[in-house]
Amino acid sequence: MHPMIESLRGRLVVSCQAYVGEPLRHPETMAQMALAAERGGAAAIRCQGLADISAIKGQVEVPVIGLWKEGHEGVFITPTLRHARACISAGADIVALDATSRPRPDGLSFAETVAALLDDGALVMADCGSIDDARAAAKAGCHILGTTLAGYSGDRPKTDGPDIELLAQMVAEFPEIPVVCEGRIHTPEQARAVMEAGAWAAVVGTAITHPTTITTWFREAVEN
Numbered sequence: 626m627h628p629m630i631e632s633l634r635g636r637l638v639v640s641c642q643a644y645v646g647e648p649l650r651h652p653e654t655m656a657q658m659a660l661a662a663e664r665g666g667a668a669a670i671r672c673q674g675l676a677d678i679s680a681i682k683g684q685v686e687v688p689v690i691g692l693w694k695e696g697h698e699g700v701f702i703t704p705t706l707r708h709a710r711a712c713i714s715a716g717a718d719i720v721a722l723d724a725t726s727r728p729r730p731d732g733l734s735f736a737e738t739v740a741a742l743l744d745d746g747a748l749v750m751a752d753c754g755s756i757d758d759a760r761a762a763a764k765a766g767c768h769i770l771g772t773t774l775a776g777y778s779g780d781r782p783k784t785d786g787p788d789i790e791l792l793a794q795m796v797a798e799f800p801e802i803p804v805v806c807e808g809r810i811h812t813p814e815q816a817r818a819v820m821e822a823g824a825w826a827a828v829v830g831t832a833i834t835h836p837t838t839i840t841t842w843f844r845e846a847v848e849n
């Protein structure tokens with residue numbers, strides 16, 4: 626087990642991302658957000674885009690899980706080998722990529738992409754949307770399996786909270802590979818529940834770092 630991945634065991638990872646057109650979408654702002662999360666005890670920061678990756682890497686001591694989103698349809702989380710290599714060059718300690726079997730823009734398969742990254746010596750997190758994705762990612766040799774795309778790739782329903790059913794299935798099938806729960810963990814209770822279901826780490830984004838969404842939760846509670 627790589628020591629950096631071992632360091633995430635039983636810990637919280639915070640995802641710091643602002644989307645296109647949003648007020649907080651600025652690398653310096655995301656770096657400040659990441660630093661604030663690190664002060665709160667985040668064991669790693671997950672972040673998007675080359676500028677954010679390097680700005681955050683320049684601020685925090687904890688590992689950075691980097692990805693690069695391009696587009697909104699099909700494969701958009703680190704869609705090609707070029708995107709993945711660029712994330713590493715920008716400073717990502719671990720690169721996260723879409724692990725679905727959907728066609729990728731550069732024509733490489735997911736397994737071919739991972740094989741090239743492993744050849745480079747990269748640490749790879751597979752963003753899975755189904756148990757089949759997890760199986761392919763395990764076979765490809767990914768270091769971390771994540772539930773990131775559960776409810777977003779068309780294979781599984783979008784659960785209200787984290788997809789604990791998929792998490793538990795992944796943990797049972799791959800006891801030797803760290804399985805990280807990511808996606809729709811909105812409360813500390815849900816974070817605890819995913820750890821109890823066997824997650825190696827819990828990744829929380831929106832509920833910690835996306836104030837516009839958090840505001841809508843409170844506004845709805847107040848106004849309804």
Ligand SMILES: CC(=O)N[C@H](C=O)[C@@H](O)[C@H](O)[C@H](O)COP(=O)(O)O
Nearest residue numbers: 640777807808809810829830831832
């Ligand atoms: C599906 C997709 O594009 N997920 C992205 C992956 O990096 C992010 O937009 C999420 O914020 C992240 O996965 C954390 O999840 P949540 O924000 O629900 O805590």
